[in-house]
Structure formats: C-alpha cells, structure tokens
Amino acid sequence: MSDIDAGRLVGKAAAPARRIRSAGPQGQRAASLGSRVIRRSWPPLLAVIITLLLWEVVYLSGWRPSYVLPDPATVLQRTGEMVASGKFWQALGTTMFRAAAGFGLALGIGTLIGLVVSFSRTLRAAIGSMITGLQTMPSIAWFPFAILLFGLSESAILFVVILGAAPSIANGIISGIDDVPKALIRTASVLGARGLSLYRYVVVPAALPAYLSGLKQGWAFAWRSLMAGELLVIIASKPSLGVQLQFHREFADTAGLMSVMIIILVLGMLIDGVLSRVSNGVRARRGMGPVS
Amino acid sequence: MRLGTAGARGRMPAPEATTERAAISLRGVGKDFRGAAGECVALDGVDLDIDAGDFVCLLGQSGCGKSTLLNLIAGLDSPSRGSIDVGGRRVGMMFQDANLFPWLTVRGNIELALRLSGVPAREFGPRVEELLETVRLPRAASMRPHELSGGMRQRVALARTLAQDCSILLMDEPFAALDAITRDAMHDETERIWLERELTIVFVTHNVRESARLGNRVLVMAPDPGRIDSELRIGLQRPRRMEDPGVADRAAELHRRLSERNEP
Numbered sequence: 051m052s053d054i055d056a057g058r059l060v061g062k063a064a065a066p067a068r069r070i071r072s073a074g075p076q077g078q079r080a081a082s083l084g085s086r087v088i089r090r091s092w093p094p095l096l097a098v099i100i101t102l103l104l105w106e107v108v109y110l111s112g113w114r115p116s117y118v119l120p121d122p123a124t125v126l127q128r129t130g131e132m133v134a135s136g137k138f139w140q141a142l143g144t145t146m147f148r149a150a151a152g153f154g155l156a157l158g159i160g161t162l163i164g165l166v167v168s169f170s171r172t173l174r175a176a177i178g179s180m181i182t183g184l185q186t187m188p189s190i191a192w193f194p195f196a197i198l199l200f201g202l203s204e205s206a207i208l209f210v211v212i213l214g215a216a217p218s219i220a221n222g223i224i225s226g227i228d229d230v231p232k233a234l235i236r237t238a239s240v241l242g243a244r245g246l247s248l249y250r251y252v253v254v255p256a257a258l259p260a261y262l263s264g265l266k267q268g269w270a271f272a273w274r275s276l277m278a279g280e281l282l283v284i285i286a287s288k289p290s291l292g293v294q295l296q297f298h299r300e301f302a303d304t305a306g307l308m309s310v311m312i313i314i315l316v317l318g319m320l321i322d323g324v325l326s327r328v329s330n331g332v333r334a335r336r337g338m339g340p341v342s
Numbered sequence: 343m344r345l346g347t348a349g350a351r352g353r354m355p356a357p358e359a360t361t362e363r364a365a366i367s368l369r370g371v372g373k374d375f376r377g378a379a380g381e382c383v384a385l386d387g388v389d390l391d392i393d394a395g396d397f398v399c400l401l402g403q404s405g406c407g408k409s410t411l412l413n414l415i416a417g418l419d420s421p422s423r424g425s426i427d428v429g430g431r432r433v434g435m436m437f438q439d440a441n442l443f444p445w446l447t448v449r450g451n452i453e454l455a456l457r458l459s460g461v462p463a464r465e466f467g468p469r470v471e472e473l474l475e476t477v478r479l480p481r482a483a484s485m486r487p488h489e490l491s492g493g494m495r496q497r498v499a500l501a502r503t504l505a506q507d508c509s510i511l512l513m514d515e516p517f518a519a520l521d522a523i524t525r526d527a528m529h530d531e532t533e534r535i536w537l538e539r540e541l542t543i544v545f546v547t548h549n550v551r552e553s554a555r556l557g558n559r560v561l562v563m564a565p566d567p568g569r570i571d572s573e574l575r576i577g578l579q580r581p582r583r584m585e586d587p588g589v590a591d592r593a594a595e596l597h598r599r600l601s602e603r604n605e606p
C-alpha cells in the first residue's frame with residue numbers, strides 16, 4: 051500500500067459522511083421533517099388517548115357520582131375556560147416566577163458547590179456524601195422547619211425549592227467531573243493544559259452531559275417542592291397554581307381541580323422536554339446519543 | 343552531560359547541551375509503583391541516549407515498562423531514581439487511543455492544541471489547514487470525532503500533536519488498534535512527517551515487524567524489572583515497506599531475541 055493509495059482510501063472513507071451532512075433538496079427535507087414530527091409525537095399522543103379512554107370508562111361505570119369525578123369532556127372544557135381567564139394567568143405568573151427564581155438560585159448554588167467540592171479532595175470526602183444524603187430527603191419534610199425559619203412567606207417556599215433542586219445539580223457536576231476519562235486528562239496534560247486551563251478546556255466540557263442530567267433531575271425536584279410549598283405555605287395576597295388547587299378542593303370543584311392539575315403536569319413536562327432536548331443535542335454531537 | 347531531574351526540563355538548555363547530539367538522555371532511570379501486592383519495580387537502571395532526529399522503537403512484551411518509560415520522558419510521571427533530560431525540547435505524545443475531545447470538531451481539537459501552546463487566535467485558520475494537509479485529511483475540519491474511522495482519528499491525533507510544534511514525538515502503540523491496510527498507510531505518513539519535520543521519534547510497539555519497518559534503532563526491552571535488554575540497528579534504506587525482505591529479516595532477528603527471553 052503506497053502513500054497515494056492510502057490517501058485515496060481515507061478520502062473515500064470520508065466522502066459518504068460528508069454527503070449525508072450536506073443539505074438535500076428543500077422539499078425532501080421538509081417531508082422528512084414532517085414524518086419525523088409524526089413519528090416522534092405519536093407515542094405521547096397514544097398515551098393521552100389511552101388515559102382519556104380509561105378515564106371515560108371509569109366515569110361511565112358510575113364508580114363515583116359525576117360531581118365528584120367529572121368526565122374528560124367537562125374537565126377539558128373547564129381547562130379551556132380557565133386558560134381564558136385573567137386570574138389564571140396571574141396565578142401562573144406567580145408560580146412560574148417562583149419556579150424560575152428557585153430553580154435559578156438552585157442552579158447557581160448547586161453549580162458553585164459542585165465545582166468547589168470536585169476541586170478539593172478533602173471537601174469531596176466531607177461534603178460529597180452529605181449532598182447525596184440531602185438528595186434522598188423528601189423536600190416536603192423541610193417545610194415545617196422552613197415555616198419556623200421564614201414564616202408563611204415567599205422565602206420559605208424558595209428555601210425548600212432550592213434544598214430540593216441544588217443537591218441534584220451539585221451531584222451531577224461532581225459525578226461528571228469524577229467520571230472524566232483519565233485518558234483525556236493525560237492527553238490534555240501532554241498538550242500543555244494545567245490547572246485552570248485544564249478545567250476550562252477539558253474537565254468542564256467533558257462533564258457537561260452529566261451536569262445536564264443533574265439539571266433535569268434538579269428541575270423535577272424543584273417543581274415537586276414548589277407545588278408542595280404552594281399547598282402548605284398559602285399566602286393570601288398571592289394567587290398561585292397551588293392556591294388554586296386548594297381553592298377548588300375547598301369548594302369540592304373537581305373539574306376545576308383537575309384542570310389545574312393538567313396545567314401543572316403539562317408545564318412540568320414542557321420544561322423537562324426543553325432540558326431533554328438540550329441534553330440530547332449535546333450528547334448527539336458527541337456521538338453519545340441513543341441508537342435510533 | 344547536564345543531569346537534570348524531570349522537573350528541570352522546562353528550563354532553557356544549558357550551553358553545552360546544544361553541542362551534544364542527544365535530544366533525550368536517561369541516566370540510571372528507575373520507576374517503582376506501589377500496588378496492592380507491594381512494591382513493583384516497573385523500570386530499573388535505564389541508560390539511554392537518543393540523537394536528535396533519530397527514530398527509535400521500543401520493543402517488548404506487554405508489561406515490560408514501555409509505557410512507563412514513555413510517560414517518564416513525556417513528564418507525565420516522575421522517575422523514582424535517575425535523571426531524564428530532553429534539553430528543554432517540546433515533547434508531544436500519542437496513545438493507542440486517539441483520545442480526541444468528543445465535544446469539539448476536528449478543527450476545535452487542533453485549535454485547542456494551538457491555543458494551549460500559545461499560538462495567537464488569528465493564526466489558527468491557516469495553521470489548522472496546514473496541519474490537516476500534513477496528515478492528509480484536508481476536508482475533515484468540521485467533522486466530529488465520532489464520525490471518523492479509527493485511522494482518521496489517529497491522523498487527527500497526529501495533527502493535534504504536531505500543532506504543539508514539538509521536536510520530540512513519543513508514540514505509545516499508536517496504530518495497534520488499526521487494521522493492517524490502515525496501519526501500513528499510517529507507517530508511511532509517520533515516516534514522511536518524521537523526515538519533513540526533522541522530528542525525534544520514540545515509538546513503542548509490541549509488534550516486531552512494525553519496529554523493523556519504522557525504526558533506525560530498535561531497543562528490545564525485558565521485564566522484571568523493566569530494562570533495555572539489547573539493541574538492533576536496522577540500517578535499511580527508506581522509504582521501507584512492511585513486506586521488504588530486509589524488514590522481514592530484522593523482524594526475525596528481533597523475534598528470536600524476544601522468544602529467547604521467554605524461555606526459562
């Protein structure tokens with residue numbers, strides 16, 4: 051095998067991959083995008099249909115009177131009416147502001163703690179297991195304590211949301227940094243990366259997928275903690291999704307209650323979906339994506 | 343002879359070092375590892391001088407300390423005894439796995455190496471082009487590591503190592519995981535780049551034919567403790583090919599020396 055043959059061989063190997071990357075005709079692309087959207091969205095659609103069918107069957111069986119368990123059509127209609135009301139948007143605003151503030155603070159605190167802990171071996175030993183311990187603590191158990199510390203206030207809710215989410219985020223970054231392949235570190239160090247530049251250019255980017263998984267888990271905990279908080283820490287002047295749940299329960303308005311629940315479910319899934327997209331995108335670019 | 347410790351190699355070469363031809367010199371180098379089964383002597387009493395511009399292969403069975411020796415020369419690890427001097431030269435290293443950074447494109451990988459060796463960002467463009475040209479992957483810049491074949495990955499790893507402008511290139515079984523055809527091609531490239539760039543190469547392998555194909559000198563290593571057992575000067579015309587009768591001849595001799603060692 052001569053030099054020239056070898057070069058041609060490599061050229062050939064590279065060509066098909068390049069062709070796949072280059073843009074095809076516009077129409078063909080649009081069609082494939084459409085079919086991809088359908089292929090991706092039918093499993094969740096099927097899940098929704100199955101749920102509605104089961105619900106309808108239970109309703110028709112007469113297991114509970116219809117004012118206790120309404121049928122899907124009634125609830126969906128109520129959801130539509132609710133979404134059209136200004137009061138709902140006010141409640142949604144309060145809840146989403148709390149979610150953003152709580153998750154944002156947890157993000158900052160969790161990331162900082164994760165970075166500092168992974169930097170120092172001593173801190174790692176001392177705090178690492180504590181963070182995992184915190185993660186197993188049901189965050190609702192913090193509320194009585196939070197209420198004693200902060201009163202029935204916004205701060206009590208944020209405190210618990212942060213305690214719920216930050217450990218997952220910190221753990222994500224710690225395990226990400228722990229699992230950076232040694233071979234990459236050695237390679238980076240022969241390339242001249244030391245100390246801070248090793249962290250900036252190699253360790254942190256290598257830990258990114260694990261960090262994003264931590265964020266996703268952190269979001270799930272933040273959302274749960276927030277809903278628990280809004281049910282337990284009712285602030286009269288502030289309508290929120292949690293307050294609405296409580297309100298509908300007091301008036302035994304199941305249709306309204308279920309409408310709020312649907313909104314809570316959809317919101318949680320939407321944000322999780324966004325985080326999943328980012329996370330899957332990062333993984334796919336590294337060739338770590340699922341085989342599909 | 344300037345005897346420095348591993349830590350001293352960042353300094354400028356002493357004046358007399360420039361008049362010497364040795365690019366790498368080791369004196370009484372030993373390395374111990376503390377393992378679960380107690381102390382393990384991975385290397386002992388290694389004395390070695392490698393001329394600037396030479397192509398030296400380290401040949402030996404698995405576990406005889408080849409990687410350990412290379413890591414010591416690279417400064418990835420420090421010796422338990424003795425001294426290593428590379429006269430302040432830049433040392434680049436390649437491994438069996440390309441170890442490309444998966445979050446960066448081919449261009450990104452090479453640019454990171456340029457950045458880490460202090461090249462200003464405005465020179466990145468032409469330098470990346472030139473390096474990819476050198477390893478004959480001119481159109482792969484925007485590809486990602488997972489989209490490349492094993493041989494292409496090693497080419498990128500080579501380009502990334504050359505980006506440091508190293509004068510000493512250490513290669514630890516870099517082609518051991520490649521198929522025979524790709525490996526032959528990589529041998530040709532390595533030989534060409536070694537000549538073009540006037541590199542000093544230390545190439546680790548457990549393949550006798552590969553060492554005879556590539557090296558000017560082949561150092562046969564032996565285990566327990568890891569040491570340099572004998573040396574063979576290849577003295578064949580270049581460019582060479584794996585199937586040259588001369589190469590086969592030297593390979594047979596090396597094979598004889600290795601198997602002699604293994605008989606009790």
Ligand SMILES: Nc1ncnc2c1ncn2[C@@H]1O[C@H](COP(=O)(O)OP(=O)(O)O)[C@@H](O)[C@H]1O
Pocket residue numbers: 375376377382383384402403404405406407408409410411568
């Ligand atoms: N980090 C380490 N810790 C303990 N023992 C090691 C370490 N690295 C290498 N060794 C030991 O040193 C010896 C030589 O290893 P190595 O240099 O990797 O051999 P080779 O590259 O020739 O296969 C082996 O016995 C190995 O077990």
Ligand SMILES: [Mg+2]
Pocket residue numbers: 408409410514
């Ligand atoms: Mg080895």
